[in-house]
Amino acid sequence: MIMKRPNIILISIDTLRADHLSCYGYERITTPHIDRLAGEGVLFTNAYSTAVWTPPAHASMLTGLYPNAHGVIHQNRLGDDFPTVAEILQRSGYQTAGFVNNSQVGELVGLSRGHDDFYEIWRGLSKEQIVKRAIYNARRFAGYTDHGASETNKLIFHWLTKKWKRGKPFYMFIHHIDAHNPLKAPRPFRFKYLTESLRKQVDMAKIWKIADNPLVCFTDDLELNEAEIEAVTCLYDEEINYVDCKIGELVDYLAHMKLLDHSLLIVTADHGEHLGEHNLYSHVASLYEPIVHIPLILRYPRELASEAASDQPVQHIDLLPTILEVGGSDEGYKLNGAGRNLFECLNGEEASRILFAEWEGRIPYFVRNKLQGVRNHPLVERFRNQLWMARWGSFKLIADSKGHFELYNLDEDPQEQVNLYGKASTIFDQLRNALEDWRNSGASPVTSRSYDYEDETLRKHLKALGYL
Template identity: 30%
Template sequence: MYISLIIYLCVFTQNSGDVNNYPNILLISVDTLRANHLSCYGYEYPTSPNIDKLAEKGIVFDNCIAEVPLTCPSFSSMFTSKFPRTIGVTRNGLGISEEDISITELFKDKGYFTFCVQSNWTLKAKLSGLKKGFDIYDDDFHVKRWGIFSPERIADEVTQKCIDIIKKLPEDKTFFGWVHYSDPHAPYHFRKKYNVHHEEKVRKNEKTYKTVKFYDSEIRFTDEQIGILLENIPENTTIVFVADHGESLYEHNYLGHGRKLYQNEVRIPLIIVSPEIKPGRTEIPVRGIDIGPTILAIANIQKSKGMLGMDVLNESIDKERVRVIETYGGAVPKIPILRSLMKKSGPIMQSVIVEDWKLIVKGNQKELYNINEDPKEINNMAKKYPEKVSKMQSIIEKWTKNTPINNKKDIKKLSNEDLEILRSMGYLE
């Protein structure tokens, strides 16, 4: 058993319900940012000096996984604290419904001013439904770049938008803000000024090396912008830093995210910085649905009925905690009726993690890894430990049976522009 990390509730419950007694909270998220490409998560190249500084001031969660390695489903899980299948948001292009309560609505009810600066097309209000509860949801980025509609807004513009909104707020207004950066998402643009791979020696695999070099330059650029943002926000703002999913950089013969469940795609950074928190690191098992209740607890807001995650700052979490995750693939079909039918189709891959052991199941294919000893998931031990495989598989089966897929009918309408963008991002079948 782990002892809870801090005693937020004790600090704040003695205050009145007045929102001014609670901190400003800024959720900073980065799309497609695998944890192990940040220096503060052990990466050998200096991609993240500003995020590292943040990490030194706060608590770093070493063992946090996304519910699903895909943008809109992952954020929908964080904001509703429910599994993607429970809310019927298993792919991009499917958004949350009116009946799914988002943490933003609870912040709004508490009296917080709420704003969001968005940068990823799949998170636009009309596609994601995540606008609920936000006073400002700035998702206006229709600029064409490189001759095509850009699926993302570039980090410098995101930073500036966020600073502008905060500067215009009255000083006595307590805020919950969400700022999302998307630069590390493909297509990766090489930012020479932010290149962290300076050695010129020829690598064995030039294609992989170039991809990693490009990807890392996008991370370093985003990090720079996060540094600028952090210098321009009110002191004592509580910061929650997270990613929606990682990225496979040709590992397991795959470039991208959404289709597999290896650690490169599902292990995400999570850092929380607040005057109330003693800096440090923890390996408690955390998952996407915990993000919402944890942020709520910082403002002493009770999670709503049906929210499934835990407040990882205050609740005790077993190190044996069972985490089942799954993916449905990345893309949505072009034809609306197929999008409706698709809801009934099951996951393409499922996985369960219990302590150091991880089982990945795809049809009859089973892979078992000790992710502590073999973090790259190379040595499949399924044949060596058949009993472990069968025990872990039965956990997945039980979870699947007890967690019905939501077959809600309200499918978001996709315009021709949406279809063009989703195609450019690789999210259209």
């Protein structure tokens, strides 16, 4: 009997660090709906990003390649030679749709390719939608609007009822931005965790400034005390709790349409966020755990057990081969990426695998604009310093372009405080050599510059996210 090919739903929640989900052991119950999905599927405890900001990490997710192979770094677009998972599935008969809330995951960087329908929700309402705009503005004034998660669900539900041709399996890519700054969850989620008594202990004008764009901690030399860090953390957790609620709505809708159990559902994040660890904020110039350790949950009752957890080391590059396996396409194996099929990982012994990640040495636009061309500023040097990570078992090596090394044993030192460089030479040599080989394996892909700042809507959007 030929099994009908399943639907595939890939959800990426921008800027969601693993340790702030309750199913990853966080003390607040931030993610009850994602927790439920994890309880009905497999939760990967050792899932890692390949890069620490949106375009390269998503390009890895959608092409199965590391950034040094796909080339979507700085402001580069994905080259035409690299097929996306949507393109491959489309070729093999899937109906494909994308719903994204960040220009950095869309047409601008070439990641819209292969979708029959692609919704760049960040563009907002058009000038013609006068009534809708008036309602939106009134809700915004009252503090009830979000950063797109609600509209995303509406569009998905509409697509499923009006556009999806039921004879075909579908692939859906969903991207949420709510946990990314600006951190301002809609009511009643706002102040769910940031209590009145904590608000009274801190300077809320300073907290809102950081919640709006944490890069001000670098440009304005802001230091945060414990209460201030806790306040910003509360605002971050409120956004997570909100987006989790929206995922709950989507899952309920899929169940109502009797689609949930016939689908492979994947929930992950592109990267995490620093909340004061190592005196760092935002997601730049770091490969520490708060940034690279991401959530990854697979729900697929047809083949996966429920209430399962796996400590196999896995990465974004594994998603494409996994999705193509489930989707019945063998193209994934011809692409020569380093990714592995997660179903095989779950059944095999993979403990010897080394994971890699990089910070490409980019000065965030916001920082560059604030510096207004001041050369030799320490921040320029700081952000231009490239970083590379190799992680094997509990050991993690971070190397930079100035020749510095940090080596940590995460089992004994999860906060990455004790640098073992010079004290564990066998492990160090092994990881440094592996890192060299990996860096030399880069394909120098052909890419092109993508940004056109003349687009006013794009400029507004990039500014709202703190890019400009």
